[in-house]
Each structure stands twice: as C-alpha cells, then as structure tokens.
Amino acid sequence: MTMNTTYNRRSFFKVSALAGGGVMFGFHLLQTQQAEAGLAETLVNTSGLNGYIQIDSKGIVTIMSANPEGGQNVKTSMPMVVAEELDVAWKNVIVKQAPLDTKNFVRQVAGGSQSLRFSWKALRTAGATARQMLINAAAKKWGVNASECTTSEGIITNAKGQKITYGEIAEEAAKMEIPKDVTFKNPKDFKIIGKSTQNVDMKAITTGQPLFGLDFKREGMLYAVALRPPAFGQKLDSFDDTETRKVNGVKDVIKFGDKIAVLATSTWAAIKGQRALKAQWKEGTKLESTEEHDKKMLAFLDTPSTAPKRNDGDVKAAFASADKVIEKVFQAPFMPHNTLEPMNFFGHVTAEKAEFVGPTQRPEQTRKEVATLLGMKEEQISIDMTRIGGGFGRRLMWDFVLEVAEISKLAQKPIKLVFTREDDMTCGQYRPASKYKFRMAIKDKKAVAYHLTGTGTNGQNFVRETFFPAGAFENLLMESHNLESNITIAPWRAPITNFLAFAEQAFFDEVAKEIGADPVQFRLDLFEQARANAQKGMKFDYDVDKSIGVIKLAAEKANWGKAQKGVYQGFSTYYSHNTYVAQVAEVVLENNTPVLKKIICAIDCGIVVNPVAAVNQSEGGVIDGVGHAMFGDFAFVNGKPQANNFNKFRLIRMNEAPKVEIHFVPSLNDPTGLGEPTLPPVGAAIANAIAAATGKRLYGFPFVKELGTQGS
Amino acid sequence: MPTYKLTVNKKKYKVEVDADTPLLWVLRDSLDLVGTKYGCGIAQCGACTVHLDGKAVRSCVLPVAAVEGKEITTIEGLSEKGNHPLQEAWATVDVPQCGYCQAGQIMSAAALLASNPNPTEEEIMTAMQGNICRCATYNKIKEAIQIAATQK
Structure with missing residues (x-):
C-alpha cells in the first residue's frame, strides 16, 4: 500500500488530506502504522530534514526513528531532539521505527558513532519547522502576529493569553507554507535534551515482545539454515543430502554457489538438516594460518614503506642522533563480532519485487548490493529494519542479506535465513589481525621523534596519521602495510583504533617510565607541543584543549598519583569518532595476580542528549574493551577458525566486569559520537595499571595469554 | 511426529514435534513465544533461560520430551502486566x-x-x-x- 501523496521537488511540504483531525509532518508510514494514523497527512520533502512528526487531534505526537537501533539508544535519543525543538511533552510522544527511505532520510546508518552528530541539525530542523507551522496556523486563526505567540509542551499561547493545543491546530498547520528559516532553541533552554529518558522499547524488551529480526515471522515462510565451506579458501566439491531429506520438517535442499541451504518448517528441523548434510570440499584458494600471517606481518614491520601515511621533519636524522631508541612490537588477533543475536534476515523475492526485513546497520548499501545481485531496480526492493540484537560493525555488512535473496529467489518462497552460533562465528567478517612497531627517539631525557609502522589483513591503512601523536612531534613517520588474505574482514567497534589506541597508549606509558616522567604529565606535555606545532602550521584533526580537558578531568576524578595503598593506577587517553576520552584503571593484587577493580572515564562528547543512555553506552564500551583485551583470541589453522562457540571464545561475564565511573565534560557543543570512543583507550589503561602493579608489560591481546592466568 | 502436552505460562498446549526438539524452538517456532532468545545452542550464554518448575534452565539444550508435565514459565508469563x-x-x-x-x-x-x-x-x-x-x-x-x- 502506498500513500496518497505526490512528490513535488519544488515544494517543501506536500499536503494530502485524509479524513480526521490531525496532521503528519513526514514521510512514508509503515503499512501497519498507517491504519493507526488515519489522519490528515503532509509529506515533507527537504534535503537534510530526516525525522517525521505526526500529531493527532488529541496532541499525541508520533516521531519516526530513521536510523537502525542496535543498542546505541538512537531510537530514544534522536526523537528526543525532534521533540525538544517541536516543544512537546515527552510523555505525549510515540516513537516508531522507519523503514529504509532514501528519498526522505539521510544516512540511515548505525556506524561510526555518527547517528546523532550527522542528524543533529536535521532533527532539530524537523522539530523547529513543524513548531513554526503550528504557530503560524494558530496566529492565522487568531488574526495575530506569529511573533507574539509562544509555545510550551504542545500548547500555543498568544499575547492576549489565548491558548490552543497542537492537536487542535494540527490539521490547519499542515496547510501552512513551509517556513524557510527557523530558529533553534538556545541549548540552555533545553527541557528534554539533557534529561535522562527511558528507552522507548523498555516494556517490549522486558516482557519479551517481538522486536528483533529473529522474532520476525511471515505466514508461509520457510526457515533456512545454510552449510558453508568450513575453511576460508575451500569450495564445494560435492554433497549428499539423503539424510537431510529424511529429517521431519525439511522441505528442500538448495545449492547456491559453494553453499547449501536447508529449507524447513522450523528452525530446529533446518539445523538438524544442516548437520545431516555430507559435503566434500576442495581447495579453491590457499588455506591460510595465523602462524603464517604472523611471520608475514612481522616482516612488514621491518619493511620501509614507499608511500608513508605521514612523514614530518627528519625522522632518520632524529633517530640517528638519539641518546636512546625505545622500540616495541604489539600484536592483535582476528576478532569475531559475536553479536548475541546471530545473523538472520527475512527475504521474499518474486519476479516483480523483493522484500526484506531484519537487523541491518546499513540498509541503503545493502539494498544496492541486493539490487545488483538480483538484477532489479532499487525501487523494487524494500528493507524494513527490526531492532538489532547487537551490531558492533558486523551488520554493516550485507552477506547474509545476499544469501537470503539468493535462497528465496531459487526457492520461490518467503525465507527466514538463520545462522547458528557456529555459522555466525566461523563464516567470516572479522576484525583484522594487526601488528604495530613503535619506535621513540630519546634525546636529553625527552621524546624527540616518533616512528610507527602498522600492518594487518585486508586494510588500506592501519595507522591514524591525523590523530595524536601526529602534531606532537616535529619528527614523525607513520607507515602502513597491507597483508592480503582470503579471510573476510569487517569494521569492528572502533575500527583500527580498537587496538592501535591500546598499543600506542601502552607504549607511551613505557616511554614515560623510561624517561622518568609522570604518565599524565607526559601526555599533557605532548599536547602542549602539539599546540605549539599547530601555531607553526602543522595540521592534525584533534582539539588540544579538549584533549587536555578530559585528561585533567580523569586525573582529578581518579585522584591520580594519590591512590590508596595497594591500588595501582594506569592511565590512557584517546580521541576517536570526534569524541575525547581519558581513563584511569585501578588494579589490585590478589594472590600476586593483578585484578581489575575500576575504570574512571572522562568524556567530552559535546551535549549529552540522554544522560542515562550515554552512561550506559560509555560503560558498555569500556567493559567491552576490557573483555576483548583480557580474553579475545581467534586463530586460524589451514583456513579454519579455531573457535566456533562461546565455550571456545571467551566473552566477559558479570563477575569480570569492573566498576566504571563515567564523567562527562559539561558542554553546549553539538553532540559527537559515543558508541565507540570509550573502547579504544581501555586496554592501555589496564595494561599500564598491571605494569604499575607487577612491572610486567603487555604487548598483545588477549592479556590472559600474556599473563599466563585465567584472569578475573 | 509425536505429540507433547506442555504447560507454558499456565496455559496448556499440544505440539507435534520431534522428541529431540529443544524447548527453545518449540516456544519460538511452534508457540510464537519469541521472548526466549537463541544465542548459542549449547547452554553457554543464557539468552534462552526459562523457568522449569521455578528453576532457571537453558531451554536451548532441553529436549521437549523432558518437559512434559512440568510448569514452564517464559518471560511472557513472568508477570501478568509486565510488572514483576x-x-x-x-x-x-x-x-x-x-x-x-x-x-x-x-x-x-x-x-x-x-x-x-x-x-x-x-x-x-x-x-x-x-x-x-x-x-x-x-x-x-x-x-x-x-x-x-x-x-x-
């Protein structure tokens, strides 16, 4: 069912009235929600305006959430921004998930910690524009000047004290001309933004209502579980499905490419059918192993690059005249994302159209890829987004959507593709394995030159040449080497920096110790050098004052240098996704084993839209970082992953989670990212605290392996 | 396929599934109670936790044949109004x-x-x-x- 609206590029709003007494400032409605609306509708067409607002005659406001929600709280915090500028009471707001709609929304992506930052202005514009139209309609009705009207919580008041509610004037407002320029609220006057607001899906989550992709059902659909090559580099030779077809509920077995899909009337029948398949595999490309990757990457670390990412000053000369050179190598394994909801997607492909429903962080790109695969136009393809049971970057990829498209097309049926945990962990898309070599030239007890070489699998750049310490050294060289591999990779929460930050900040701690400097003061001095170098024209991407601000806040809150007896502190700081973070880890020794107790974390992310969720997200990033630094390990032997479920891959659990203290720098600046930035620095905070406690330095994940303990 | 009589959230159900079907998939696929989640299938993650006669169990490794005659409670039935x-x-x-x-x-x-x-x-x-x-x-x-x- 399509809406009775016509699209006119020259008009900002297009009005299409239906029976009823309300108005919608907005775009497509999902079919199920259209019936609920049953009100007059207005279509907004403006670049950059990407939320939509519906107000019924009683003043109930429906705000569409455009971006995929996977735990970042965008489904709550982004509508909060719209509601703020619209000036309504949050209790009168209903939030609904929008489908993929590139005509009317921008960047429907959950990635890069950018949802709020990119949409901030568009969300405010959506709210403020709608508010102005409501005011204009009321002013016209009263015969007064719009400028004399004020609003508060969905009520318009004029100079004489007359009042009208948004619900009462909504239908008239829809017919008003679209204001070109609207004024935003002064952040000091925010009533909703900055106030802790409960997750809009709370009740559904705590009572087990269908929300996630895995929960989606369609009458007549079959469940599909696929068998894929067990090792990277293998191809399907032949298979025997005799036993599979004997399984109760199995309806069909379909070969697609080098994979075999088992179609059944239940998930369990499909899983049993998959397990009963007998397949022979042959080598297609080389079967790679971690051991061989390690050798090749270590060799890269000693290989000068012909195209350095950054080359400031004269690094060669600075190292040649150094009193001492400190050189350390850091190593990271591959890492699966392990979203708790395994990959899954619903797809129904017919000759005319293709419909998809499920958890994706990147629906627009996914639709493009599906269109190419199916030879269809994008207009023939719809993607509805369910709540995402964890993304961490895995669902920025679209492999599982292509699979269900192919299976549904071949089967000519609606299909729900489900990955078992084993499928999910072994079928690819990992954080790349990487290694770094850091070299620091020391002259007169000062760090004077910096040389970083990075390498990893399938990545164009393993260093960050515009981030700190770029700018802090007059002599600085950053190089990167790519190791090509047939093991597929994907962004993983805070790509590259999730390990680079640990390595860099652990290295700085060691350098500070070596030259007898306090680790915090050592960083502060480097940032002051960056400030001085910036004045000389050196370019970099971070703000010196904000960097120093979080360092000082973390040090102050943690009582840096004045820890209780028996408590050992480690410091780390990192800027990523436009957000500044500094952390202090506190470790104690129990039976001579270091135990992590607490992380104190200072953050500058601009305005904090929803404090309760911001704390949750930041704390989650910290503990996620702790878990993968402590336990995360993933190796390959002859192309085959060595872990396939949670009995072999260790994720952090409750008793291993440290206490976390989150402190935000008070700010009225536009919001920046929060989904990722607290993760990168945490490994170094822990490692530096462990070094303070035991003297032992850690140079790779997982720490438990380096420490030779079980960890806790 | 055999038939099993189950009591879930105080309601009685009859399901026709293989004896080895984990309770998890009976709840999700046969009874439309999708609040109980699949995470690992080997009792390692707890996403599928339900109550069996009041005790927490991992429904992903609990065959349906073993739960007949027992009181099964899922998240949907934990409280009447979601107000536990x-x-x-x-x-x-x-x-x-x-x-x-x-x-x-x-x-x-x-x-x-x-x-x-x-x-x-x-x-x-x-x-x-x-x-x-x-x-x-x-x-x-x-x-x-x-x-x-x-x-x-």
Missing part, C-alpha cells in the same frame, strides 16, 4: 542496550530472587554468571537486581 519487581527495576535503572539478552537475564534473576530474596553481590554474580550480555550492561543488571530485591 525485576521488570520494573530494569526500567528504573534503564538496563538494556540492544536488549537481546535481557529476557534471559531477567529470568535468571527471577529464579535467584525466588529462592534467595536478599542475595549478596557475590550471590548475584554467581547466579548470573551463565548469562552473557554482549553490550556489557552487567553493572546495571546487578544494580537492578539489588533494587528489585529491596522491593520484594
């Missing part, structure tokens, strides 16, 4: 991030509080050790359980 003290505490603390594991977390916590109304922090951690939260909301989960315990 834990469900309310979860909202107070604003526990979830992605939310996928939370039904299993709440069911594990509910079984704990039913047998031990005032658990220590240690006891909470022991009882919740089998439940993974990939978003790492652990400290909030602990806090919510402590709040619910004081309100019972």
Whole structure:
C-alpha cells in the first residue's frame, strides 16, 4: 500500500488530506502504522530534514526513528531532539521505527558513532519547522502576529493569553507554507535534551515482545539454515543430502554457489538438516594460518614503506642522533563480532519485487548490493529494519542479506535465513589481525621523534596519521602495510583504533617510565607541543584543549598519583569518532595476580542528549574493551577458525566486569559520537595499571595469554 | 511426529514435534513465544533461560520430551502486566542496550530472587554468571537486581 501523496521537488511540504483531525509532518508510514494514523497527512520533502512528526487531534505526537537501533539508544535519543525543538511533552510522544527511505532520510546508518552528530541539525530542523507551522496556523486563526505567540509542551499561547493545543491546530498547520528559516532553541533552554529518558522499547524488551529480526515471522515462510565451506579458501566439491531429506520438517535442499541451504518448517528441523548434510570440499584458494600471517606481518614491520601515511621533519636524522631508541612490537588477533543475536534476515523475492526485513546497520548499501545481485531496480526492493540484537560493525555488512535473496529467489518462497552460533562465528567478517612497531627517539631525557609502522589483513591503512601523536612531534613517520588474505574482514567497534589506541597508549606509558616522567604529565606535555606545532602550521584533526580537558578531568576524578595503598593506577587517553576520552584503571593484587577493580572515564562528547543512555553506552564500551583485551583470541589453522562457540571464545561475564565511573565534560557543543570512543583507550589503561602493579608489560591481546592466568 | 502436552505460562498446549526438539524452538517456532532468545545452542550464554518448575534452565539444550508435565514459565508469563519487581527495576535503572539478552537475564534473576530474596553481590554474580550480555550492561543488571530485591 502506498500513500496518497505526490512528490513535488519544488515544494517543501506536500499536503494530502485524509479524513480526521490531525496532521503528519513526514514521510512514508509503515503499512501497519498507517491504519493507526488515519489522519490528515503532509509529506515533507527537504534535503537534510530526516525525522517525521505526526500529531493527532488529541496532541499525541508520533516521531519516526530513521536510523537502525542496535543498542546505541538512537531510537530514544534522536526523537528526543525532534521533540525538544517541536516543544512537546515527552510523555505525549510515540516513537516508531522507519523503514529504509532514501528519498526522505539521510544516512540511515548505525556506524561510526555518527547517528546523532550527522542528524543533529536535521532533527532539530524537523522539530523547529513543524513548531513554526503550528504557530503560524494558530496566529492565522487568531488574526495575530506569529511573533507574539509562544509555545510550551504542545500548547500555543498568544499575547492576549489565548491558548490552543497542537492537536487542535494540527490539521490547519499542515496547510501552512513551509517556513524557510527557523530558529533553534538556545541549548540552555533545553527541557528534554539533557534529561535522562527511558528507552522507548523498555516494556517490549522486558516482557519479551517481538522486536528483533529473529522474532520476525511471515505466514508461509520457510526457515533456512545454510552449510558453508568450513575453511576460508575451500569450495564445494560435492554433497549428499539423503539424510537431510529424511529429517521431519525439511522441505528442500538448495545449492547456491559453494553453499547449501536447508529449507524447513522450523528452525530446529533446518539445523538438524544442516548437520545431516555430507559435503566434500576442495581447495579453491590457499588455506591460510595465523602462524603464517604472523611471520608475514612481522616482516612488514621491518619493511620501509614507499608511500608513508605521514612523514614530518627528519625522522632518520632524529633517530640517528638519539641518546636512546625505545622500540616495541604489539600484536592483535582476528576478532569475531559475536553479536548475541546471530545473523538472520527475512527475504521474499518474486519476479516483480523483493522484500526484506531484519537487523541491518546499513540498509541503503545493502539494498544496492541486493539490487545488483538480483538484477532489479532499487525501487523494487524494500528493507524494513527490526531492532538489532547487537551490531558492533558486523551488520554493516550485507552477506547474509545476499544469501537470503539468493535462497528465496531459487526457492520461490518467503525465507527466514538463520545462522547458528557456529555459522555466525566461523563464516567470516572479522576484525583484522594487526601488528604495530613503535619506535621513540630519546634525546636529553625527552621524546624527540616518533616512528610507527602498522600492518594487518585486508586494510588500506592501519595507522591514524591525523590523530595524536601526529602534531606532537616535529619528527614523525607513520607507515602502513597491507597483508592480503582470503579471510573476510569487517569494521569492528572502533575500527583500527580498537587496538592501535591500546598499543600506542601502552607504549607511551613505557616511554614515560623510561624517561622518568609522570604518565599524565607526559601526555599533557605532548599536547602542549602539539599546540605549539599547530601555531607553526602543522595540521592534525584533534582539539588540544579538549584533549587536555578530559585528561585533567580523569586525573582529578581518579585522584591520580594519590591512590590508596595497594591500588595501582594506569592511565590512557584517546580521541576517536570526534569524541575525547581519558581513563584511569585501578588494579589490585590478589594472590600476586593483578585484578581489575575500576575504570574512571572522562568524556567530552559535546551535549549529552540522554544522560542515562550515554552512561550506559560509555560503560558498555569500556567493559567491552576490557573483555576483548583480557580474553579475545581467534586463530586460524589451514583456513579454519579455531573457535566456533562461546565455550571456545571467551566473552566477559558479570563477575569480570569492573566498576566504571563515567564523567562527562559539561558542554553546549553539538553532540559527537559515543558508541565507540570509550573502547579504544581501555586496554592501555589496564595494561599500564598491571605494569604499575607487577612491572610486567603487555604487548598483545588477549592479556590472559600474556599473563599466563585465567584472569578475573 | 509425536505429540507433547506442555504447560507454558499456565496455559496448556499440544505440539507435534520431534522428541529431540529443544524447548527453545518449540516456544519460538511452534508457540510464537519469541521472548526466549537463541544465542548459542549449547547452554553457554543464557539468552534462552526459562523457568522449569521455578528453576532457571537453558531451554536451548532441553529436549521437549523432558518437559512434559512440568510448569514452564517464559518471560511472557513472568508477570501478568509486565510488572514483576525485576521488570520494573530494569526500567528504573534503564538496563538494556540492544536488549537481546535481557529476557534471559531477567529470568535468571527471577529464579535467584525466588529462592534467595536478599542475595549478596557475590550471590548475584554467581547466579548470573551463565548469562552473557554482549553490550556489557552487567553493572546495571546487578544494580537492578539489588533494587528489585529491596522491593520484594
């Protein structure tokens, strides 16, 4: 069912009235929600305006959430921004998930910690524009000047004290001309933004209502579980499905490419059918192993690059005249994302159209890829987004959507593709394995030159040449080497920096110790050098004052240098996704084993839209970082992953989670990212605290392996 | 296929499934009770936790043949109006991030509080050790359980 609206590029709003007494400032409605609306509708067409607002005659406001929600709280915090500028009471707001709609929304992506930052202005514009139209309609009705009207919580008041509610004037407002320029609220006057607001899906989550992709059902659909090559580099030779077809509920077995899909009337029948398949595999490309990757990457670390990412000053000369050179190598394994909801997607492909429903962080790109695969136009393809049971970057990829498209097309049926945990962990898309070599030239007890070489699998750049310490050294060289591999990779929460930050900040701690400097003061001095170098024209991407601000806040809150007896502190700081973070880890020794107790974390992310969720997200990033630094390990032997479920891959659990203290720098600046930035620095905070406690330095994940303990 | 008579959330159901079908898939695929989640299939993550005669069990490894005649409670049946003290505490603390594991977390916590109304922090951690939260909301989960315990 399509809406009775016509699209006119020259008009900002297009009005299409239906029976009823309300108005919608907005775009497509999902079919199920259209019936609920049953009100007059207005279509907004403006670049950059990407939320939509519906107000019924009683003043109930429906705000569409455009971006995929996977735990970042965008489904709550982004509508909060719209509601703020619209000036309504949050209790009168209903939030609904929008489908993929590139005509009317921008960047429907959950990635890069950018949802709020990119949409901030568009969300405010959506709210403020709608508010102005409501005011204009009321002013016209009263015969007064719009400028004399004020609003508060969905009520318009004029100079004489007359009042009208948004619900009462909504239908008239829809017919008003679209204001070109609207004024935003002064952040000091925010009533909703900055106030802790409960997750809009709370009740559904705590009572087990269908929300996630895995929960989606369609009458007549079959469940599909696929068998894929067990090792990277293998191809399907032949298979025997005799036993599979004997399984109760199995309806069909379909070969697609080098994979075999088992179609059944239940998930369990499909899983049993998959397990009963007998397949022979042959080598297609080389079967790679971690051991061989390690050798090749270590060799890269000693290989000068012909195209350095950054080359400031004269690094060669600075190292040649150094009193001492400190050189350390850091190593990271591959890492699966392990979203708790395994990959899954619903797809129904017919000759005319293709419909998809499920958890994706990147629906627009996914639709493009599906269109190419199916030879269809994008207009023939719809993607509805369910709540995402964890993304961490895995669902920025679209492999599982292509699979269900192919299976549904071949089967000519609606299909729900489900990955078992084993499928999910072994079928690819990992954080790349990487290694770094850091070299620091020391002259007169000062760090004077910096040389970083990075390498990893399938990545164009393993260093960050515009981030700190770029700018802090007059002599600085950053190089990167790519190791090509047939093991597929994907962004993983805070790509590259999730390990680079640990390595860099652990290295700085060691350098500070070596030259007898306090680790915090050592960083502060480097940032002051960056400030001085910036004045000389050196370019970099971070703000010196904000960097120093979080360092000082973390040090102050943690009582840096004045820890209780028996408590050992480690410091780390990192800027990523436009957000500044500094952390202090506190470790104690129990039976001579270091135990992590607490992380104190200072953050500058601009305005904090929803404090309760911001704390949750930041704390989650910290503990996620702790878990993968402590336990995360993933190796390959002859192309085959060595872990396939949670009995072999260790994720952090409750008793291993440290206490976390989150402190935000008070700010009225536009919001920046929060989904990722607290993760990168945490490994170094822990490692530096462990070094303070035991003297032992850690140079790779997982720490438990380096420490030779079980960890806790 | 054999038929099994199940009592789930005080309602009686008849399902026709293979004897080895894990309760998890009977709940999700046959009974449309999708609040109980699939996470690992090998009783390692706790996303599929339900109550069997009041005790927390992992439904992903529990064959349907073993649960006939027992009282099964899922997240959908934990309370009539979604107002179990834990469900309310979860909202107070604003526990979830992605939310996928939370039904299993709440069911594990509910079984704990039913047998031990005032658990220590240690006891909470022991009882919740089998439940993974990939978003790492652990400290909030602990806090919510402590709040619910004081309100019972």
